[in-house]
Amino acid sequence: MNNNKIHILFLIQRNKVNKRGGTPLRCRITYNKHRKDFSLGLFINPNYWDSKKQKLLDRAENSKIVNTQLSLISQKINEAFLLLQLQQGNFDVDDIYSQYKGENIRTEKTLLELYDLHNNATKALIGVDFNETSWGRYVENKRKIAEFIKYKYKRSDIKLNQLELKFIKDLEYYFKTQKKLSQATINRSLQRLKKIVQFGIAENYLDNNPFVLYKPTKHKLKLIYLTPEELKILEKHCFKQIKLQQVKDLFVFCCYTGLAYQEMSALSKKDIKLDFKGNKWIEMYRKKTSSKISVPILPVAERILKKYDENLPKISNQRFNSYLKEIADVLGLDKKLTHHVARKTFATTVLLYNGIPMEVVSELLGHSRLQVTQEHYAKVVKTKVGNEMNRLAKKLNEND
Template sequence: MKKENFKILFVIKLYKLNNKGVCPINVRITYQGARRENATGYFVEPKLWDSKRQLIISNTSDALNTNAHLELIKQKIKNSYLSILLETDDFEANDIYLKYLGKPLKESEFVVKYFQKYLDKIFKLIGKDLKLATWKKYNYACIQIVGFIKFNYKKNDISLDKINLQFLTEFEYYLKTEQNQSQSTINKAIQRFRRLISIAIAEGFLDKDPFILYKAKKVKKEIVFLTHEELETLEKTQISQSRLSLVKDLFIFCSYTGLAYYEMSNLEKQNIQIGFDKVYWIQMKREKTERQISIPILPKAQEIIEKYSTDNNRIFPLISNQKFNSYLKEIADITGIEKRLTHHTARKTFASTILLYNDVSMEIVSELLGHSNMVITQESYGKVVQKKVSEAMISLSVKLK
């Protein structure tokens, strides 16, 4: 820290002039633009105080004694400043005064240190209440915070009480400009950091929530799914290459079940059960939310299960998500489908073309997709419903002409 940021000044408090004609002398510590002012216990006649020379202009023994004590106070505060400077680079004017008084400094928790302790704590929950993938996401958020603090503050860490609205907006700006991240990725990072801040508030390290006035920028998500005609084109296209034929079948299967990649690749015979309605259902836990999902198997999905059914317990041959999406690009070229196909497109197709466009309610869609709550479904597929309403109204307008 630069010494010019630190200053000690004695000031007299004229408004506290007593009936003896003297007023108190206060000591004011200024550091990094912030002040801490306290009484020294000494008094002076206002006309005898020289503010420039910082002393009492008098040769009386009382005046000389007071001047000596003021100089001693000044020197002790300087020593306290130099001492605390060796201990840490994150302190305030109040900390200097506490050091001068010989009192312990206010206990501060630091952002990176606190984040790392949180990561160590939740790491023990992996395989119990937490997925390794979730822990990695929080760990990545911590790495982003470390990078930002070094970039913005030129420090390895800062105290938690320095987190405010300005910190959050500058962090967002850093991720966007220096890390070149999309708004949706930025929102995820801040969401995870917000979780940490909520815990810090609950544990008493922060008095107020710095997120109160912070508003994340909304991201307009375009739901990419296959229309009925595009799905039909895909189903009818004959593909000779076995690797592409497999991926085509698996994509169609997920378009009629809504299974995510992990659930599809780990589907086993024990997950196929006859339900109360004498129909086959897929019964399993969703990897992302740990929610139990129950999906009735539609005829086209059943055909694909039977096509790949062997003596093995696993239903489908293993294929990595990366290869799956890579092969889908080739399939899109073969079929003439111009949309960017990924495994997730099949899940979106199930929700939109198979369910919502066939008048299945949003509540049932949410249940079949295994969403943790209805809000997620509404935010993702609300526009699909609006489009269907619009099409219905246009059709009705034509009939009423």
């Protein structure tokens, strides 16, 4: 049951006086810091009104009638409030007024209810138009939104008609200050909220889109990858601890294949194919985008596959990244190594630095759009072009 309190106040409207010298008597309901003000259709002599006692003084000729009516109105409003507490769970001051007037209350969806509708609908599409990882991110996104609503509004949910631009900005501020999330993570979380809102509009649960005037805060993509020299140091080093060596092998394998963690973990012998020339390829579907990826198995990657008889060791993503931190410390690499760094190293050091065109890189990474690849690696291409032009300029100067 909702334990928030309701406050009822009767007040006179002194700026309006009828021919008999009477002023209108109004009622104000306050609930959750929101007010509903309405006329009662009663006129009284303002000189006989006691605002503290909320009654008409006895010496007024119609005091008994008016005071009885005020008592009945107050009782009726409290009954409406109690009924909503028992039935609705989430309601606002307008709902209390509608219940008091005997009007039908329009059943409105709340934000978290909308999340449930979306998540239940997409869960049925897992393996068809949706993958389980993406679905899980919306479940997690709902949890974060629920935490924010409880933190900001001290309630368990919020009605869709209360969503506005301020809600989004407050949420972004909460993510920054309370959750200490990076701007990239914040933008992804807000993008998922935006899709939930769009889902609500499409299903006619929501009329206005609070994201219309919202502009996401831009963030600079920091590309972390191993240089050719760092990659060679990692390749040549042998760790005595078996787990460290296995993680190093897996990391290097991904530096030469570009496989994301999920694809690396799921890789099996059936995913390794031979082309008409006898060259080995990895052919599988990327779980994140459901797009097919075909990656040639380069010599370094093939040696690692042979070492493990084409059955790579299994390890959780969390433990994998934990061991990578230890590996970086041992080798003196001043970079935060994660599995994703291997994928970035494949795109940059192994492919782009060796002249592989951007569209081929996009294909090998399994990106759904070339634009995604360009956004991440355009700076690397510019750096390479700049270096090549410097070499050309130096060569031309030598020939003068």
